Amino acid sequence: MPPLIFWGYELSEETELFLGEELAGVTRPGRYLGIEVNAYRKPFRSADVTCVLVYPDAYEIGMSHLGLSILYEEINERDDAMADRAYLPWVDMQESLERRGIRLFGLESRVPLGEFDLVGITLQHELTYANVARVLGLAGIPLTAAERGEGVPLVIGGGPGAFNPEPVAELFDLLVLGEGEEVLHELIDAVKGWKSTERRERGALLRACAAIPGVYVPSLYSVHYRPDGAIESIEAERGAPMPVRKRRLTDLDRWRHPRRPVIPLVEPVHDRCSLEIFRGCTRGCRFCQAGMIYRPVRERAEESLRAWAWELVENTGCDEISLSSLNSADYTRILSLSGGLASEMGEKHVAVSLPSLRTDTFSVELAARLRRVKRTGLTFAPEVASPRLRATVNKVVSDEDLLSAVSAAYREGWRKIKLYFMVGLPGESEEDVEEICALVRRIMREGAHGGPAKGLRLSVSVSTFVPKSHTPLQWARQMSLPEITRRHFILKDGLRMRGVNLRWHTREMSYLEGVLSRGDRRLLPAVLAASRQGCLDSWSEFFSWERWLGALEAAGLDPSWYVERERPRSETLPWDHLHAGVDRDFLWEEYEKAVRGETTPDCRFSECSECGACSPPRAQLRLAGEAAP
Amino acid sequence: MLKYRKEGDASFLSHREAMRAMERALRRSGLPLDFSEGFSPRLRMSFSPALPLGVAAEAEYLEVGVAGEVDPDEAREKLNLALPAGLRVSEVLPVPPNMPKLSRWARFGLFRVEDGGETLYLLLALSGEGQGRLKDAVVALAQRGMAAERPMLTRVGLYASPDEVFEDVRGKVIIFDGRTGELSEIEEEPDGLD
Numbered sequence: 001m002p003p004l005i006f007w008g009y010e011l012s013e014e015t016e017l018f019l020g021e022e023l024a025g026v027t028r029p030g031r032y033l034g035i036e037v038n039a040y041r042k043p044f045r046s047a048d049v050t051c052v053l054v055y056p057d058a059y060e061i062g063m064s065h066l067g068l069s070i071l072y073e074e075i076n077e078r079d080d081a082m083a084d085r086a087y088l089p090w091v092d093m094q095e096s097l098e099r100r101g102i103r104l105f106g107l108e109s110r111v112p113l114g115e116f117d118l119v120g121i122t123l124q125h126e127l128t129y130a131n132v133a134r135v136l137g138l139a140g141i142p143l144t145a146a147e148r149g150e151g152v153p154l155v156i157g158g159g160p161g162a163f164n165p166e167p168v169a170e171l172f173d174l175l176v177l178g179e180g181e182e183v184l185h186e187l188i189d190a191v192k193g194w195k196s197t198e199r200r201e202r203g204a205l206l207r208a209c210a211a212i213p214g215v216y217v218p219s220l221y222s223v224h225y226r227p228d229g230a231i232e233s234i235e236a237e238r239g240a241p242m243p244v245r246k247r248r249l250t251d252l253d254r255w256r257h258p259r260r261p262v263i264p265l266v267e268p269v270h271d272r273c274s275l276e277i278f279r280g281c282t283r284g285c286r287f288c289q290a291g292m293i294y295r296p297v298r299e300r301a302e303e304s305l306r307a308w309a310w311e312l313v314e315n316t317g318c319d320e321i322s323l324s325s326l327n328s329a330d331y332t333r334i335l336s337l338s339g340g341l342a343s344e345m346g347e348k349h350v351a352v353s354l355p356s357l358r359t360d361t362f363s364v365e366l367a368a369r370l371r372r373v374k375r376t377g378l379t380f381a382p383e384v385a386s387p388r389l390r391a392t393v394n395k396v397v398s399d400e401d402l403l404s405a406v407s408a409a410y411r412e413g414w415r416k417i418k419l420y421f422m423v424g425l426p427g428e429s430e431e432d433v434e435e436i437c438a439l440v441r442r443i444m445r446e447g448a449h450g451g452p453a454k455g456l457r458l459s460v461s462v463s464t465f466v467p468k469s470h471t472p473l474q475w476a477r478q479m480s481l482p483e484i485t486r487r488h489f490i491l492k493d494g495l496r497m498r499g500v501n502l503r504w505h506t507r508e509m510s511y512l513e514g515v516l517s518r519g520d521r522r523l524l525p526a527v528l529a530a531s532r533q534g535c536l537d538s539w540s541e542f543f544s545w546e547r548w549l550g551a552l553e554a555a556g557l558d559p560s561w562y563v564e565r566e567r568p569r570s571e572t573l574p575w576d577h578l579h580a581g582v583d584r585d586f587l588w589e590e591y592e593k594a595v596r597g598e599t600t601p602d603c604r605f606s607e608c609s610e611c612g613a614c615s616p617p618r619a620q621l622r623l624a625g626e627a628a629p
Numbered sequence: 630m631l632k633y634r635k636e637g638d639a640s641f642l643s644h645r646e647a648m649r650a651m652e653r654a655l656r657r658s659g660l661p662l663d664f665s666e667g668f669s670p671r672l673r674m675s676f677s678p679a680l681p682l683g684v685a686a687e688a689e690y691l692e693v694g695v696a697g698e699v700d701p702d703e704a705r706e707k708l709n710l711a712l713p714a715g716l717r718v719s720e721v722l723p724v725p726p727n728m729p730k731l732s733r734w735a736r737f738g739l740f741r742v743e744d745g746g747e748t749l750y751l752l753l754a755l756s757g758e759g760q761g762r763l764k765d766a767v768v769a770l771a772q773r774g775m776a777a778e779r780p781m782l783t784r785v786g787l788y789a790s791p792d793e794v795f796e797d798v799r800g801k802v803i804i805f806d807g808r809t810g811e812l813s814e815i816e817e818e819p820d821g822l823d
């Protein structure tokens with residue numbers, strides 16, 4: 001496409017001029033430079049397929065994200081493709097771009113997003129959905145797939161949000177379900193092949209992509225609604241898969257990225273290198289989407305992780321390696337891996353850390369051996385305090401587990417501990433919430449081996465339960481704003497004590513999250529309207545519930561219908577055509593067990609519960625050593 | 630001690646960001662660095678005074694403790710491989726034992742002011758008596774018609790006292806007094822008069 005390439009080049013110079021004049025006037029201009037160490041900076045013009053990976057949030061957040069850094073290397077290691085990066089510019093830079101008529105560009109090539117072949121956007125969180133529309137708007141790319149014609153990039157979505165992307169599905173030409181490493185290469189091959197054809201018809205490309213397992217092309221599916229708003233049916237065009245099944249890698253040791261991650265210029269929210277030690281978690285917490293959609297557990301071999309860790313340190317000069325996963329203390333060889341790495345790396349003054357801890361003494365001892373974690377304090381996530389709710393959410397920790405974990409931490413010298421709790425769970429009464437207060441008081445009273453934990457500072461962080469698609473609680477109702485307010489006040493009253501600091505998530509944000517997490521396609525006009533009115537929900541100063549309410553009302557939609565309604569089993573859910581590996585019947589059984597207060601064991605330590613993720617059972621489960629409960 | 634340049638895009642890195650980039654590069658370089666003791670060992674580093682965003686620099690300094698022998702040329706090459714474009718180490722110099730700390734001697738900054746017309750040199754106290762802000766000095770220059778409103782600025786050197794600037798420039802230098810807002814000219818003393 002010679003004219004397009006020429007065009008891209010021209011515009012790139014215009015961008016250069018723009019940056020020269022505007023950078024001095026915006027906050028943290030380092031976000032927009034693209035001169036990071038380890039950035040590939042591949043020439044735009046010589047690649048057969050050009051891609052730009054977008055994190056629809058600020059640079060500091062996007063640069064901390066592991067998923068995109070994996071795909072960035074996968075693409076750039078190919079000879080025939082290049083990948084650039086983009087983030088949502090801060091509001092001052094957004095304003096500069098619009099005022100000067102400059103379209104959002106890739107950081108490294110400084111070529112506008114609209115000139116690339118593929119624009120990949122990750123959906124990590126519902127509160128970035130309006131940001132996605134903003135990114136496309138700033139890039140001058142037609143917002144919906146239906147409006148896009150020849151010469152416009154394919155807009156691709158991915159990440160956990162792709163499992164129910166419906167409120168924004170029509171912004172995407174296609175979405176990738178599951179782990180993207182393999183499927184991305186297949187997509188690039190398809191685009192490359194298509195670019196070498198005579199006619200380059202967009203519809204043909206989309207149909208070719210839809211044939212790739214794991215690819216969801218929303219325009220090939222039509223949704224029909226009943227008069228009450230529930231879905232009557234979802235129909236796939238001929239040739240489009242029904243359901244679309246997610247992609248997953250089995251032998252993770254064959255997939256080792258990132259090895260040379262881009263070093264952020266502006267300090268990111270998590271300033272460390274991540275070493276992904278395994279994927280998946282089968283503890284089976286019933287509210288947790290990650291614990292369902294990434295099954296089964298696939299651990300990497302210890303030896304290859306060690307070598308990889310060194311590679312990361314050498315290539316980045318980082319001072320901290322985080323052993324990341326959904327639950328790192330669960331890694332079967334965690335003692336030898338973390339201990340070995342910590343002692344080897346200590347000499348180089350590199351700390352080894354764990355991002356999350358289980359609520360038990362084992363985890364505390366593990367953290368104590370790594371020591372450096374002490375800087376920030378320890379975090380436990382008991383989530384609920386009453387035994388009944390523990391069974392509901394399938395999080396089998398007792399008060400005693402928590403107390404002994406806290407006293408172990410206290411003994412090891414920690415004085416700052418953070419506890420995560422969740423309110424608004426199905427079947428939760430006000431007494432259940434009071435039990436949180438009682439438990440916290442008990443920790444302060446008995447946290448030091450049965451005695452008062454003097455000098456202990458507890459930070460209690462409370463989230464609101466938001467039902468997520470592809471989880472056992474996907475049918476449940478989410479509590480109304482007044483119900484949650486009531487709970488927050490119970491906590492506020494019950495936890496007025498020295499040393500305890502209580503924080504909760506903004507109620508309206510969780511409510512909006514609930515609208516979008518189980519939303520359908522009818523929500524798109526509201527998302528677009530909110531985005532037009534400047535809602536950037538992940539940045540609390542630009543979150544406005546009033547504007548959202550207005551946008552929802554204008555679209556003729558009632559948020560409480562999405563949020564506060566329990567769905568019957570028979571109802572077609574907006575994501576029923578998307579299969580995350582775990583069967584709907586298994587999820588329903590789990591939902592019934594949640595209501596009955598029965599638990600389900602972890603398949604690593606007991607028998608397979610036949611969730612559907614493996615076929616045959618256990619076949620894709622990978623452990624680096626013996627599993628020990 | 631490292632002498633380095635901060636130019637082009639890199640001039641838009643804040644002081645903190647430039648420090649971060651330097652620290653990462655030092656860690657990658659494999660040099661025998663000297664770390665502080667304790668739970669979270671830190672690199673012992675000190676930097677020249679912060680530069681305002683967008684101002685380039687030709688001779689900034691960084692002091693870092695090393696615990697062993699260092700080959701200056703090799704160190705420079707290794708560091709430059711690990712730095713973002715625009716940050717470049719130009720020299721690696723051993724610090725003589727009697728040399729005062731960077732923060733003690735780097736008290737005056739010399740700036741080149743270019744606006745397409747005649748090039749000016751502006752001297753500013755960065756700390757202590759008469760300390761001035763670059764922004765105010767540029768406004769004063771513009772008000773007196775000596776430079777355009779948004780000239781290109783480059784810090785070309787750091788000094789312990791005003792007369793040292795003449796080791797690097799010849800001729801006229803304008804000095805800005807932060808207390809009074811006055812601009813005055815200083816000139817090189819003819820040899821043999823001190």
Ligand code: SF4
Nearest residue numbers: 296603608609611614
């Ligand atoms: S199929 Fe069985 S072994 Fe595999 S993840 Fe599900 S419960 Fe575990």
